[in-house]
Amino acid sequence: MKAVPDLVEEIELTPDETDIDREYLKFVLSEWDAQALEEALLLKDASGAEVVAVGLASDPDIDQALYTALAKGADAAVKLSGGPEDATATGVRAALLAGYLAAEPADLVITGVQAADDIDGQLPPMLAAHLGQPHVSVVIAVEAADGGVLVRQEFAGGRTHQLRVTTPAVIGVQAARQAPRYAPITRIRQAMAAGGLREVTAEPAAASAAPVVRRMYRPEQTSHAQMLTGSADEVAEAIAGLLRDRGLVKG
């Protein structure tokens, strides 16, 4: 699981403009990791899998995400350290997770198809390459099957393939079969009070080649929308006018 900046917030850059300034940002669990956790819990509900939620200790607010996973039904939560302080790059994360999984292997790794900030590639295929395991990403269903899993992979326009995959394997989840379950705040508090995070230090695998960030900047708004201001009623009138002018509404 990865904590990513909440995109509702204004994103600031560091003074040298080669990274985003994380100091004052609010972080949330990457939405695709929330989907991945749900799919793992559905697999547990259906076939009794043991679910271990894993987060990186260097991620802001990761405790909250891990306790929430426990409150939702994960059997254990691991807070992983051992990598560099700045572990936002997918390559760095994949190397650390590969080190952890070499020491504590899993039958199946399920993680989000992408994170909004992974500039150097997505975790599922990168981790699988480190582990030498098969992988399938952009997945919308995972079910246990003889000797492995049946997964549904999605393509443009909603076409899907069902694949039979031998485990161990790595799966990148696009969407779980149902919307992520809700964890009542009381249960999250109970999980926090019980303090069940297991702190693990792993030896990172050798890192892979990475791109070099020259600079970051905010997109120039080349063609920004003309903004309609005023009360809701005034804006509604303006929009109705635009639609009427084009003959898209009667009257």
Add this chain to the structure above:
Amino acid sequence: MSPMNVMVLAEHTGKQISEGTYELIGAARDLAAALGGQVEVALFGPRDLAAQLGAADRVLSVDHPALAEYLPQAYEVALTAVLAERSPRLLLMANGTPGLDLGAAVAVGWQAPLAAYVTGLAVDGGTVVATSAILGGKVLAELELPGERGVATVVGGAFGAEAGQADAVPEVTEVSPPAGLDQLAMSLAEVTEPQGGDVDITTADLLVSVGRGIESKDNVELVQDLGDALGVPLSASRPVVDAGWLPKTRQVGKSGLKVKPRAYLAFGISGAPEHLEGMRDADLIIACNTDPGAPIFDVAHYGTTVDLFDLVPALTDKLS
């Protein structure tokens, strides 16, 4: 010195090369010209599809039963073999299912850096520089892909498709299928085509589209009232569909439908690249989003930061 060719991985459905592939070939043409190399397209599966790849200098064809349909591991084995044989300077993949699925694995295996979510590519004094749109398009990162090789997964719509199409017959080089294709840890069980819908949002003149800003299934009715008043169907961003608030047939975007209505009204949609891919060509885009920095305003013609819960009922009133 190693070759300075640019390789493109072709995406297809077995019969038709994807639009995204042509966008990549178009981008590859410019890069290859700047690098003094050629454009090679890796085509897996039916060899006759090479006829649709006229803008390539060379098509590298691997045909094998395991490649009849896209299968992650089979594609990875074939792509790894082709890369080893041809050693291009750069590999371009579409940031669709194959790019998200294979890109980073192939990059690790090939020991090449990867740039994701790429919307721009250039050669600057011999170095390949990619522009990557991260954080839902809120930040652009300029990335160097130093060394002798690199991979870029390119966002759909970032380059035009026209430059990647030509009425020519490319040279086809057959690459023998690697042995790994006979020992895969996965197999294809079933292909499912999307079901036809209750309504066809791709033919509507006007679409009222709703995003996660609507917050709940009950609230969708508010927007439905507006759709009813206008006599048009509701469309949606992906999270609304994933949550089960509207059927899959209403989803606009990369993994949904591409729409080009005369007007597209977006309520509570942030404008993530995957959504923009499906609607940016609409004649008129009007967006309502309380966040003035939402990327949707970069493609919209008109915008407002009025709360959708105030605006939608007001608009329904005016149009009923």
